[in-house]
Each structure stands twice: as C-alpha cells, then as structure tokens.
Amino acid sequence: MRAPLAALAVALAACGGAPAPEAALPPPPALPVGLGERLAEAGLVAEPLDGADGYGLAEVRSDSGSFLGQWIDLRRVEVRQVMGEVEPGSDEPSAFHPEAPSPQFALVDPAAVVAEAEGDGAFAVLNGAFFETPGVPTSQLAFPVALGGVAVTGGSSPYGPGRPGAEGERWARPLRALGLDTLANVADYDPATGAPLGAPGFADAVVSYAPEAHPARIATRFHVLGPLDADGDGAAETLVIVTSDGRTRIGAAASVLARLGVDAGRMLALDGGASVLVRNRRAGTLHEPTSAGGRSPQWLPHYLVVAPR
DSSP states (O other), rough: OOOHHHHEEEEEEHTTOOOOOOOOOOOOOOOTTTTTHHHHHHHHHEEEEEEETTTTEEEEEEEEEEEEEEEHHHHHHHEEEEEOOOOOTTOHHHBOOOOOOOOOOEOHHHHHHHHHHHHHSSSEEESSBBBSTTTEEEEBSSSOOOEEEEEEEEOOOSSSTTTOOOGGGGGOOOEEEEESSSSSEEEEOOOOTOTTTTTOOOOOEEBOOGGGGGGGGGGGGOOOEEEEEEEESSSOEEEEEEEESSSSHHHHHHHHHHHHTOOOGGGGOOOOOOGGEEEEETTTEEEEEOOGGGGGGGOBBEEEEEEEE
C-alpha cells in the first residue's frame, strides 16, 4: 500500500528535506572558431551538437531541408579507416585498379566498432565505402581503398566509368579519391593507373562517386564530403561532411557544401541509403544502418573513425 502524500512529506522532512535538484545540463558545445560566421554568411542555421579542438558537429537547416554537418580540421583530428578482415583465398581481379585485387571483406557489427572507437576517445563513427552484397558475412567493396600506401582493393562495382552497367552521360564522369592525411585532398581517380593512390596525401584514401554521378536519383540519406580552406592560407585543412536526413536528393547536400565554400569539382559521396551511420560521442546515434525489411543494424565492411590525433 502506498504511503499517503502527507506521510511521505514527513518522512522526507525527517531525512533532512526534499531530494537535491538534478544537476544542471552541461552548456551546449561551441562550434569551431569562424564556423558560425561562415554558416550565417551562407544563410544557414546551425544548432551545435558537439564541439572540440578541431571538430564540430551541428544540425544545419537550409531552405531545402535539414542536414548534419561535421567539420574536421585534419591538422588536429584524424579520420582513420576500420575494415573487416580479408577472407583468405577470396582475391579476384578488380575493376578499377591495374594491380590491386578485389577480395571479400568481413562485415563488422557497428556496435563493436563504436565501442572500440569511443573507448579510445573518438568523436564520431561513420559508414564508409560502397560495398556489393549487404546481409551476408563478407562482401567485395565497390571501389578502390588504400591503406598505408597500398591499394587493398581495386573495387568490383558494375556501375562506374567504363563498366557494363554504366550507361548514360553521368557514368562518363571520373571517380574521385579522398586522401585522409593532414590536409583534405580530393582528386580525380584514374582506374588505368591507380593514381593518385599511394601518392603524397593519398597513402590512406577512399575512391567513390562524384555527387552528380551517384546512382541513387531519389530522396534518401547521403553523405557528401569535400575539402575547405577555412583559414584562407591556400591549403584545405578542413574536411566538411554533410549528411542528409532522407527527405532530399543528393544535390541538396551538395548545395549545402557549396554554400559553405567547398568547390563542387572536389566533392564526393560515400555509401548512402540503408548503409548510413552517424554516431557521435555526445549526441549518440543520429543515423543507424538498416538491414532488409527495416531491421537494424546492418553490418558493414568499412567505417571511418573521427578522433583526436
């Protein structure tokens, strides 16, 4: 039987009074210096979700929709790749590199990647490269990836420049390589030579579509990335990542990047749709990869971890 309210009040008084009030919430994070002004000049409204030296995360609203924006100063913050193990004996000829194979990579539970990354102090975890066969234990990646100066896969997608499934003008546009170094390097990719993989600034790199060549022409979730010279010294030290919420087409995310000052000719898109993962140490899981039928989470073979250097 519950005690009457009066009796409960007496009991509390006897114990020294009412319970202490809840601790005040921490103040909202601050965006990197100069970013608020850049957003305002671009006509964008931002609600900060996380901030640290060299890193910022915000919900960004424009006239076309709502997006997540991440700003990564690569001089202070690294973006490292986490990949599933290669299945022994699975090497096949690749489609986009003259020498690299196209092996099968194990799909990895995102919860395991997040737990290890956050245990090491990471700011965020995202999904990375396109892959061919979701929902099975292993998969080939769609396009080349380099680690430590070595192309670990040359990709196997039927959709890309010169491939049998690539019909139409947009497929003639080159793939682009994103170098993950102390500067944000983006360059057109040459499947005949593998360049620029392995060159300075591209020892660790991911190859993918330009936004305008992305195969999904519908409203869904997208990551669009690009380099930004935020301090005006001539070097693009900042990597900007814009993630759409599923209600707009890819051009809307690319438009937000362009309004922030990113050159449209240096943007690229990572895997989108059901694969999209955005996990932040402070804001939690903002996007989760989903399996067939809407079940969560989908396991993935390739992740990007954003962490202090």
